[in-house]
Amino acid sequence: MSRVRLNASLWSAALLGAALWPCLAHATLGEPESSVAAEPQLSHASIKASDLGTYRVQESQLPSGTVVREYAAPNGKIFAVTWRGPFVPNLRQLLGAYFDEYAAAPKGPISNHHHLEVRQPDLVVEAGGHMRASAGRAYLPQAVPAGVSVGELP
Amino acid sequence: MSAAPARAARTAALALCALCAAACGGSSLNGSASSGTGPVAPANNVVSVSVSAGPSSLSSPALNTLYTTVTVCLPGTTTCQTIDNIQVDTGSYGLRLLAPVLTLSLPVSTTSTGSALVECTEFVDGYSWGPIALVDVQISGETASSVPVQLIGDARYPTVPADCSSGAPASENTVASFGANGLLGIGPFAQDCGSFCAASIPEPAVYYGCSTASTCQSTEVAINVQVQNPVTLFATDNNGSIISLPDVSDSGASDVAGSLIFGVGTESNNMLSSVTVVPIATSGADTGYLTTVFNGSTLTMSFIDSGSNATFFNDSSVTACTQNGFTDFYCPTQIETLSASFELADNSTSSQNFVVASAETIPASSTAYPGLAGVNPASMSFDWGLPFFFGRRVATVIEGASTADGTGPYIAF
Numbered sequence: 001m002s003r004v005r006l007n008a009s010l011w012s013a014a015l016l017g018a019a020l021w022p023c024l025a026h027a028t029l030g031e032p033e034s035s036v037a038a039e040p041q042l043s044h045a046s047i048k049a050s051d052l053g054t055y056r057v058q059e060s061q062l063p064s065g066t067v068v069r070e071y072a073a074p075n076g077k078i079f080a081v082t083w084r085g086p087f088v089p090n091l092r093q094l095l096g097a098y099f100d101e102y103a104a105a106p107k108g109p110i111s112n113h114h115h116l117e118v119r120q121p122d123l124v125v126e127a128g129g130h131m132r133a134s135a136g137r138a139y140l141p142q143a144v145p146a147g148v149s150v151g152e153l154p
Numbered sequence: 155m156s157a158a159p160a161r162a163a164r165t166a167a168l169a170l171c172a173l174c175a176a177a178c179g180g181s182s183l184n185g186s187a188s189s190g191t192g193p194v195a196p197a198n199n200v201v202s203v204s205v206s207a208g209p210s211s212l213s214s215p216a217l218n219t220l221y222t223t224v225t226v227c228l229p230g231t232t233t234c235q236t237i238d239n240i241q242v243d244t245g246s247y248g249l250r251l252l253a254p255v256l257t258l259s260l261p262v263s264t265t266s267t268g269s270a271l272v273e274c275t276e277f278v279d280g281y282s283w284g285p286i287a288l289v290d291v292q293i294s295g296e297t298a299s300s301v302p303v304q305l306i307g308d309a310r311y312p313t314v315p316a317d318c319s320s321g322a323p324a325s326e327n328t329v330a331s332f333g334a335n336g337l338l339g340i341g342p343f344a345q346d347c348g349s350f351c352a353a354s355i356p357e358p359a360v361y362y363g364c365s366t367a368s369t370c371q372s373t374e375v376a377i378n379v380q381v382q383n384p385v386t387l388f389a390t391d392n393n394g395s396i397i398s399l400p401d402v403s404d405s406g407a408s409d410v411a412g413s414l415i416f417g418v419g420t421e422s423n424n425m426l427s428s429v430t431v432v433p434i435a436t437s438g439a440d441t442g443y444l445t446t447v448f449n450g451s452t453l454t455m456s457f458i459d460s461g462s463n464a465t466f467f468n469d470s471s472v473t474a475c476t477q478n479g480f481t482d483f484y485c486p487t488q489i490e491t492l493s494a495s496f497e498l499a500d501n502s503t504s505s506q507n508f509v510v511a512s513a514e515t516i517p518a519s520s521t522a523y524p525g526l527a528g529v530n531p532a533s534m535s536f537d538w539g540l541p542f543f544f545g546r547r548v549a550t551v552i553e554g555a556s557t558a559d560g561t562g563p564y565i566a567f
Binding site for chain 1: 214217219243245246247258275276277279280297316317319320321322323324326333337339341343345346348350354356357360439441442443455457459461462463464466468470479480481482483513526528529530531532533534535537539
């Protein structure tokens with residue numbers, strides 16, 4: 001519960017001033033958007049955010065050039081992350097507590113080096129691309145806000 | 155030699171590329187009569203390829219996976235090994251060999267500070283860890299000397315760094331988990347990382363210097379030391395390659411034979427007629443991608459890739475599969491023929507049909523199945539995998555390489 005209250009206060013603070021946005025760093029799937037996983041390599045990340053009503057999206061560009069977007073529900077919980085760019089991001093950090101589940105889950109029977117689907121009751125990871133070009137998304141099906149289609153996230 | 159002049163030259167070449175592609179895109183490269191699809195006559199620049207089941211150690215036969223045979227030698231010697239079941243991949247760059255199948259004893263390359271040079275290759279479905287070594291590469295009659303290649307799963311470097319294992323779900327350091335005895339990356343770039351890794355270190359990193367078998371530190375690596383697309387190092391026919399595969403019945407087929415032809419427009423057997431040239435972006439957020447227009451959407455993160463085993467696109471009107479493990483694939487009750495367009499250099503488009511069939515009813519004997527199609531995890535992407543290559547001659551021209559139809563990188567068919 002304390003987490004929820006903490007997050008709610010940060011949510012309000014974020015809405016108060018755009019100046020705060022550059023201070024918000026990278027969050028992690030399933031965590032409150034304020035979790036700011038301490039990631040030194042993100043200290044130079046450029047961050048922008050927008051409020052789209054049913055969810056909020058925060059975009060970071062990693063030093064590698066890869067762009068990471070995190071989608072927060074109105075309750076502040078990150079329900080989806082996406083990435084695109086020349087290098088895959090550190091998924092252990094991006095998926096947080098869900099990384100081990102992602103790593104242990106059975107791969108789909110038609111997965112190959114350039115395509116992957118992991119589908120668990122509480123976690124979906126889909127990724128594709130080729131060398132020097134990576135794209136993917138991970139989301140928590142039960143945390144997706146009503147009315148939001150993951151396939152249409154910008 | 156300093157890398158700067160080479161970089162400047164390449165930048166100039168890439169700048170020229172845009173002009174040339176604009177001037178030449180869509181023109182015809184009329185050649186000999188060898189414009190049919192499928193296997194071509196044996197020649198110095200031709201190696202057989204097959205859409206086959208792959209190594210016998212795989213837990214299930216490979217599907218829509220293209221294999222060939224490569225010979226590697228200790229540099230400057232006739233001590234060589236011929237390795238089959240090497241996957242042919244236009245979506246990666248450089249030769250990678252599974253160390254467990256190697257009988258050659260290859261010295262490991264070193265960094266500028268004398269550590270062993272070891273690479274982490276992040277594929278979408280797994281990471282592959284292993285050292286870099288130099289080999290002479292022989293494919294068909296083409297040879298390249300002292301080519302940096304990756305030896306995946308080499309017992310000399312058994313410890314995968316934590317950040318390497320943070321970019322993909324599982325290790326792919328054995329033939330069974332990798333799906334092949336090696337990977338021949340002949341895509342449109344000359345190195346597996348390029349200028350970025352010469353000056354910076356991504357996270358997770360690509361290259362590491364290992365002072366002991368298990369003490370490794372990520373490092374920058376000069377461009378010419380990185381794993382190289384071997385085609386660029388051939389003495390001749392080094393501007394790209396053509397994959398020629400026959401048409402495959404919608405019901406599927408097994409062991410589909412074709413040819414990999416080196417060079418584009420350099421020999422009588424590698425001319426393309428009525429060619430469609432699809433440019434690949436070399437700068438900006440869409441670097442490495444081409445553009446496909448589908449259902450009214452302009453998808454700027456699209457690619458044509460022999461290493462993808464299906465056509466991956468998004469269309470909610472196509473019935474999705476329901477079986478566990480297949481839910482990201484399409485399962486129309488009847489085969490559907492759809493159409494999408496490539497955006498060309500002059501902003502015109504070229505329309506291409508493709509088929510979508512049920513991923514749940516693939517005949518067990520099939521190793522090639524044109525209708526395999528699934529959801530693309532990126533909303534701005536269309537991945538034309540191996541099914542696109544069936545019944546076509548698809549040319550992949552490497553960055554900075556000259557052809558009569560313009561300067562690479564581009565794909566033509």
